[in-house]
Amino acid sequence: MTLSAPPATPLRRALFRAPIWLYRLGLGPLLGRRFVLITHRGRSSGQARQAVLEVVGRNSATGAVLVAAAYGPRAQWYRNILHEPRVLFQVGGRRLRGRAEPLPPGDSGDALAHYAQARPETARALTRALGREVDGTPESYRGLGTDPVEGVPVVRLAPERGEP
Template sequence: MARRIPRWLARAPIPLYRHGLGRLLGRRLLMLEHRGRRTGLPRYVVLEVADREPGCLFIASGHGQDSQWFRNLRADPRVRVWTGPHQGVPARAAVLTGEETRQRLEIYRRRHRRAAAALGRTLDIPELRDTGPLPADVATRLPLVRLDLDEG
């Protein structure tokens, strides 16, 4: 069973990003603005960047497909991103396939061994702590999202 971070702690970095101080949190975190699927109002969440490529970022839904932000992205993939040099950059979200998720999580495990082990403990996904193959259902338990940044 995944442990929940207290809501006040999870939301604590949001004012930093809103006041232009998100850079203090480094490049491993981002603030994501998404739209509520029922209200259409802007919503904010701070997440870890699992991987990055030129023009895109990858984030994980630690609480699976039930996370509100994840469900909102599925309803409306248009978002804005704050991280490092990117401040309110429009982006488009896309949920990765099972195979793409496994490949990205393998990269994450290699690059961030300690963080992957901690994530595996927190989310009760022991395979993230090991070096063996990831299970076929890992994309269901830990879906990944690609954010394509519109830096134009």
């Protein structure tokens, strides 16, 4: 079973990118702490690129957030951060410089299982939208995170030291 493809039509791409415009208009706080705007560098162009991702976990003590590469290792933002891990990220109204660090597969699986327990309806809807079948158990989400080919890697966005 493969992940569905990213949006292919101009209208679908525009709808998927609408949250970026909310952030650009200064309305990011309306999305709360469940979403993050990540600004990263294109691996070929070097140009700044942006994506809005759902936060699947957080460490309040360090300010780090976890995000999932829903389209797997082929997601463009994910491929870009592997090449250049320095990023800017914004959660709500808080903007930070930091590093994007992919978690090891076991930790990715644990993070997805924890997220699915915390937000079961959202997790089921997202996996269904991606063309993935899960049975709702923590083990099925853990398997989704640990699969290196068809899985969903999780990335930690960690603020630079000294960032508030």
